[in-house]
Amino acid sequence: xxxxxxxxxxxxxxxxxxxxxxxxxxxxxxxxxxxxxxxxxxxxxxxxxxxxxxxxxxxxxxxxxxxxxxxxxxxxxxxxxxxxxxxxxxxxxxxxxxxxxxxxxxxxxxxxxxxxxxxxxxxxxxxxxxxxxxxxxxxxxxxxxxxxxxxxxxxxxxxxxxxxxxxxxxxxxxxxxxxxxxxxxxxxxxxxxxxxxxxxxxxxxxxxxxxxxxxxxxxxxxxxxxxxxxxxxxxxxxxxxxxxxxxxxxxxxxxxxxxxxxxxxxxxxxxxxxxxxxxxxxxxxxxxxxxxxxxxxxxxxxxxxxxxxxxxxxxxxxxxxxxxxxxxxxxxxxxxxxxxxxxxxxxxxxxxxxxxxxxxxxxxxxxxxxxxxx
Amino acid sequence: xxxxxxxxxxxxxxxxxxxxxxxxxxxxxxxxxxxxxxxxxxxxxxxxxxxxxxxxxxxxxxxxxxxxxxxxxxxxxxxxxxxxxxxxxxxxxxxxxxxxxxxxxxxxxxxxxxxxxxxxxxxxxxxxxxxxxxxxxxxxxxxxxxxxxxxxxxxxxxxxxxxxxxxxxxxxxxxxxxxxxxxxxxxxxxxxxxxxxxxxxxxxxxxxxxxxxxxxx
Numbered sequence: 001x002x003x004x005x006x007x008x009x010x011x012x013x014x015x016x017x018x019x020x021x022x023x024x025x026x027x028x029x030x031x032x033x034x035x036x037x038x039x040x041x042x043x044x045x046x047x048x049x050x051x052x053x054x055x056x057x058x059x060x061x062x063x064x065x066x067x068x069x070x071x072x073x074x075x076x077x078x079x080x081x082x083x084x085x086x087x088x089x090x091x092x093x094x095x096x097x098x099x100x101x102x103x104x105x106x107x108x109x110x111x112x113x114x115x116x117x118x119x120x121x122x123x124x125x126x127x128x129x130x131x132x133x134x135x136x137x138x139x140x141x142x143x144x145x146x147x148x149x150x151x152x153x154x155x156x157x158x159x160x161x162x163x164x165x166x167x168x169x170x171x172x173x174x175x176x177x178x179x180x181x182x183x184x185x186x187x188x189x190x191x192x193x194x195x196x197x198x199x200x201x202x203x204x205x206x207x208x209x210x211x212x213x214x215x216x217x218x219x220x221x222x223x224x225x226x227x228x229x230x231x232x233x234x235x236x237x238x239x240x241x242x243x244x245x246x247x248x249x250x251x252x253x254x255x256x257x258x259x260x261x262x263x264x265x266x267x268x269x270x271x272x273x274x275x276x277x278x279x280x281x282x283x284x285x286x287x288x289x290x291x292x293x294x295x296x297x298x299x300x301x302x303x304x305x306x307x308x309x310x311x312x313x314x315x316x317x318x319x320x321x322x323x324x325x326x327x328x329x330x331x332x333x334x335x336x337x338x339x340x341x342x343x344x345x346x347x348x349x350x351x352x353x354x355x356x357x358x359x360x361x362x363x364x365x366x367x368x369x370x371x372x373x374x
Numbered sequence: 375x376x377x378x379x380x381x382x383x384x385x386x387x388x389x390x391x392x393x394x395x396x397x398x399x400x401x402x403x404x405x406x407x408x409x410x411x412x413x414x415x416x417x418x419x420x421x422x423x424x425x426x427x428x429x430x431x432x433x434x435x436x437x438x439x440x441x442x443x444x445x446x447x448x449x450x451x452x453x454x455x456x457x458x459x460x461x462x463x464x465x466x467x468x469x470x471x472x473x474x475x476x477x478x479x480x481x482x483x484x485x486x487x488x489x490x491x492x493x494x495x496x497x498x499x500x501x502x503x504x505x506x507x508x509x510x511x512x513x514x515x516x517x518x519x520x521x522x523x524x525x526x527x528x529x530x531x532x533x534x535x536x537x538x539x540x541x542x543x544x545x546x547x548x549x550x551x552x553x554x555x556x557x558x559x560x561x562x563x564x565x566x567x568x569x570x571x572x573x574x575x576x577x578x579x580x581x582x583x584x585x586x587x588x589x590x591x
Contacts, residue, residue: 015379088409120429127436134412134443141405141446156447163440 022115026104034254035066041322048326069247076243083144084240092142093241093248096135100256102128107262108183110272110306111285121182122174125263126167129218132256133159136220136227139249140237151236155220155227158336162217162224165344169211172204172348172355173197173267182263186271190285193275198268201362203354208268210347212317215260217340219253222325226333254318261317262310269313272306279305383424391417402462408446415439429513517546 009017039054042065046053058064080086106121106128108114118124133155140152176197177185189196198208217224228236238246265271279285279302331339394414401407415438422431463471 012379085403085405088406091409118428120432123436124428124432127432127440130436130440134439134446137443137446138405138409153447156443160444 022105026115027101030101030104030255030258031251033258034251035070037254037258037318037322038069038250039063039066040319044319044322045326048323073243073247078243078245079240081144081240085142085144088138088142089240090245092135092139093245093252094135095138096132096252097248097255099128099131099135100252100259103256103259106182107259108186108266108271109310110303111187112183113303113307114183117183118181120180122170122180122185122263122267125182125259126163126170129256129259130159130163132219132252135249135252136237139241140227143237143240145240147234147239148237151227151233151239154333155237157333158224158226158340159218159220161337161340162214162344165210165340165348166214166218168345168348168352169207169214170263170267172207172352175352176200176204176355176359182266182271186266186273189270190273190280191277193270195273196268196270201355201358203351203358204268207348207351207355208264210344210351211264211268212320214340214344214348215264216321216324217336219256219260221253221257221321223328223331224336225325225330226336231330257318257321258314261321262314264317265310265313272303272310274305274309380424384421387417387420387424390414391421405446408442411445412439412442415442517542 039062043053043061045051054062054065056062057068080089103125105115106118106124108117108121114121136155137152140148140150140155143149173185174180177188179185185197193199198205220227226236228238233239238249241249273279277285282302285299285302391414394410394417397410398407398414401410415434419431419434419439422428422434
């Protein structure tokens, strides 16, 4: 985009404008996603518990509920407890939010639609996503409350443990694809649905479910939300927070839920490629048989369709997380650790070896795979 | 008006890194220190990104910033007796630290200023590294024992391949085994201690009764 602006503007202005556009787009996406998911969460929770959920705000379905919630949260008093460390208490929510926002910097939304293309996008995303817990620990410690400290310690133990199987699961599709570049991984899965990496071999199919479990645990969602555990710890690390800072923590949580689902969609579920190669039929994507590139405007339309595709998949992932949250009871801390150390890590390691052997034995993937797509 | 964004961000990140490093030194609260350390290390990761070394930068984020997280937890668990521990530094400690740190700083400054690339021309050195486009693939292959950068493409004989294959596999494996040993040692030290002798089950049964002290209990 910087090159695009540089046609008319001096270089420094073009760079600034391009950066501003990228950041604004990503920030809008993260905040809109957070607002939409708060509403969806209340609706899903209501339906699962045989209630209606929000119905009034905004006419039908309570679709403006997130705005009402936001107004309420902003108008609340900003309280800092007397025992708290004021600097860290104030900074902690922003640390969390920055970490989960920075994940989107390297996240492609369609073929080439990425703020900062990186060779090592998967690694960068995993590294930055792991930093979100820092804000939680700082907030829990700085609150000067025992509930908060307990919540923070649990969160630390949980996230540090679950990073290992999460990274192992992310390595397996990277190994099969042979690159850590998310754009390349996404383009590799174009064509029919059986080109998606989840259908590459049985081991990757199993890996997807291990990855999703670990992702839910690493973004601190129920049934792994021991850091908040309202039945035992009041609200865990959030006990002393109210108003705007509380909502910043929740924006961070929803943004990172969306980010891990999006990463799962790109790594396993074909990214911006739909189950049918519709964009190829309509001539909106490069034809794999002839290699003809479409007109720039048509390619833009194809990329837009791809982005809708990817966001739909990621939203479905978040909805599954909500479904799990309102269906399953919360695990105990020892069960959470058992889940990680006795099941997820050995499973991920076994799938790693299995996928390696499979990729060596059948380099073309599944036997009934139709080459090339289209 | 032209702005060299590379220089601007280099200076910004450098100031952030040094400023937070100073804040680590002059803070008394251990958790605040850890927070400043994280910020300083994050700024250093930003410097690496600026230099085009994405892989090193992500490693910096994952290992150092993530490692500081664990340091923070241990700091809280081991030192905080009250809600917020204050660490006082005695004058003797200041002297020793000043001597060690000052000499290290002198060595580093001397090494940095004697690097010919930096002193030659400021403009050329601060140009954005557009030509740098290596990927992390050679690095990963070198860890697996294949130095692709040292391979001679012209001759494909076995001797040249053997020369190219002397990568970092052995050091990598030694470090890995060392880490595993450390992990096992830590788990051994931290495990719950079992009693050497089995506890008597009930008051009316003798402790050396073989039927009671069996593994069934």
